[in-house]
Amino acid sequence: MADLAHASVAELGRLLEAGQVSALELADLFLGRIEAQRDLNAFLDVRPEVTRAQARAADARRAAGERGALLGVPLAHKDIFVTKDWASTAASRMLEGYMSPFDAAVVENLAQAGMVCLGKLNCDEFAMGSSNENSAYGNVLNPWDKDAVPGGSSGGSSAAVAARIAPVATATDTGGSIREPAAFTGITGTKPTYGRPSRWGMIAFASSLDTAGLMTQTAEDCALVFNAMLGYDARDSTSVYRPREDYTRGLNAPLQGLRIGVPKEFFGAGLAPDVEKAVREALKDYEKLGARLVDISLPNAELGIPVYYVVAPAECSSNLSRFDGVRYGHRAKDYTDLIDMMKKSRAEGLGAEPKRRILIGAYVLSHGYYDAYYLKAQKVRRIIADEFQQAFKQCDVIAGPVTTSVAFGFGEKAADPLAMYLADLYTVPGSLAGIPSMSIPCGFGARGRPVGLQLMANYFEEAKMLGVAHQYQLATDWHRRVPGGA
């Protein structure tokens, strides 16, 4: 059954349609693979009976005549999306065992399309981190090299798709939390335009940046699943009112004449040679496929990190205030009064990284510092977004590295938060601007660890960007490579 396990969403859909496999068989196949690769620690909650019930329901829908490219295809959700049938913890002690009374919009949409949920995926606590070392429930291993981090915060999602224990996984990206782990694990990770996916049911980290997206094997799979996942949602005031669209419509657009902008700031001193080499190779491949490279500049992109580490902690310091032990979640056992109860519950329930960011956030929002930090950061954010608009006058998409290096080892950066924050150097500018961007595998670097190529497009041009990725994947097979043991 290895072939079936390595099949893409598109292929699984066709097999289901042809009656060559049932949703229940697929569910059992992947539940078995999850069990067999438990050492990855990719999953936080697996409930086979619920998964099988969903699979049977999908088979029944198909038997009743329903058609659908995703009907019966398994997937797994990052534990940032709340689910009725699996615990929703955001990988925090604070929410250990928390059962949501409702499903996130993304979860709802994909269930509607008939996708079968395999369970909930590990991540950095409240999606804060770049290595998945901040999970309260332990590290996730990189399937390519178990000494390496799988990236973060969507490390469970990246590891699961890379190890082929889930054909597709949802993920969230606030400053690079989809693209960086996708790059580190050699898969396709896509963040759509901010406001395109609904945030309803996503446990908030930084509301003005949080974007739901996908970890897939291929750009084509991403387009297929986006078709069901993305749409306007009145429950999210930042959801953009636009009709649903077919994200597969640009897949076959030829690359002839396509202008790919290459920002010089993304190839500075901090970039590791192995990553640069693979990325430059990929850019050459694009030229061979008919695209034209255009030198562009994003002069203030380097300010992305300081801006991000003001805006995101500010929002997080407020978003995480609701976790006070009063209504749900962890409550301290011993306390003297109400306020003491809240303090102790938070002290015990929240991990070191959320606490660090809450402190930074509270500081930059405090009286007398607001203008110097938060307000200024928002102004620079606007400048960075404007620079992308200038750039897109000269090119159709932007390409560059996703990360400065290949996946690093456990503990390498954990002691130095600043070094860890710099892992997001190339992903944060796109997040601040809110544009769609993705990572596709483009080779291997030091110690055989994967390298990702970042593609960015203008607002709501996901279909174009996915097409640019798909054409590359038609010509290369990096996305078909699987780690040993998968």
Added chain:
Amino acid sequence: MAWEVVIGLETHAQLSTVSKIFSGASTAFGAAPNTQASAVDLALPGVLPVLNRGAVERAIRFGLAVGATIAPRSIFARKNYFYPDLPKGYQISQYELPVVQGGSLSFMVQPAQGGAYEKTVQLTRAHLEEDAGKSLHEDFEGQSGIDLNRAGTPLLEIVTEPDLRSAEEAVAYAKTLHSLVRWIGICDGNMQEGSFRCDANVSVRPMGSDKLGTRCEIKNLNSFRFMEQAINYEVRRQIALVEDGGKVVQETRLYDPDRDETRAMRSKEDAMDYRYFPDPDLLPLEISTDWIDEIRADVDSNGLPWKVASEYVSRYEMAPSVASELTGTREKSLFFEKACIRNTDTDFPIALMSDLVFVRRVANWVVGEVSRKLNEDGGEQWPFWISSQTLGRLVLREHEGIIATKTAKELFNEFWDADRATGSCRPPDEVDAVIEKRGLKQISDTGEIEKIVDQVLAANAAQIADYKAGKDKAFNSLVGQVMKATKGKANPAQVNALLKRKLG
């Protein structure tokens, strides 16, 4: 030294929307704890706020009524602080850019000494925000209860400039505002349930000084009487303090009506840093001029209480106090108008519309008997258990002298209580049917009354002598005896006239 009192008021008016400001949960008062708290109100992981259009509509309505600027773009911010009954750990409010900016309110002030005068207060702003829940510390031994039914209820916080110069002015302003918010239908004004509550910022300064003194904020004044008492106490306290060489410390104080004093709650040093920032879950609130125009047309068509009141005064020569009470709510003023001015009942004499005495008689009934019954029932938001036409008919029969005032009042009370019990108001014709059936008509036949007057005079020689000796009481006693002999059905005016003539 002479001291000048400086007061600014902040009023929280709970907006009368059916659902909360950012969730679909009901805003109804009095439900079992936590039965009206949705996932959004509980701040469960993953929930998001969606602004209630009705709350914005009400804020605009208020802004137009006070002549304020409606901001085409305003911002919701998060006010961050921890409290067990604040589920998100922040309150969504408007901070730097409120929806209503400026405006003013004019009203009459009647001080204890001196004549009435008109006062105009400038408004700083009015902004939308959500209410918190309630912590119940008393009901549980060693524990606290949290009720989140109120969490997320829409509030309009209306802030004045420090323009008020006495407790009387503050109360007159608050009463005018109270009547305005009910008139324009944005708030039920129920002070017991906390739908309308005021905080007063009070300071004193030497008369003639243009520098503001240090202020204290008195929180949660939920009745006009307490407001007056609390401000007066606070003014006395501050003057005594300063005259003793002390300094007023900026702080928040609570009024204790049992002891008639204010007590320090927290000082400025304890004041929290709320770390305001724009709420990233909500887009800027953008209001189109079309929408404003639509609401303006509606506000204009209903008039405004002070305009309607001054129309009553000039057109019907009504006492200003009666006119202002009649315009306390739109319901009351419409009821009054339908009962006399706009009564379209076919057998209602049109001529009466220009009978100012009749119009004023109806007005007195509405501010007197009708208001009394409403208050008995629980307040002005309760239903009228008499139709305007039925009241109009009843007052008409009294006005015509067909029934005595006392009879009219008895019938009114009887109708009100019975109709409240059955839940439907009787039609106006029943007034005449009951008068007929029970024989309640006054004796207006002069001959018949004269006969009785003669009998009474014949039997009371002593009283006649007293009256002639200048004792007015004796006259009243004679009137009373005539009334008694007619079982109260004689027209008192006729009795008076006859007695005077015969004794004259």
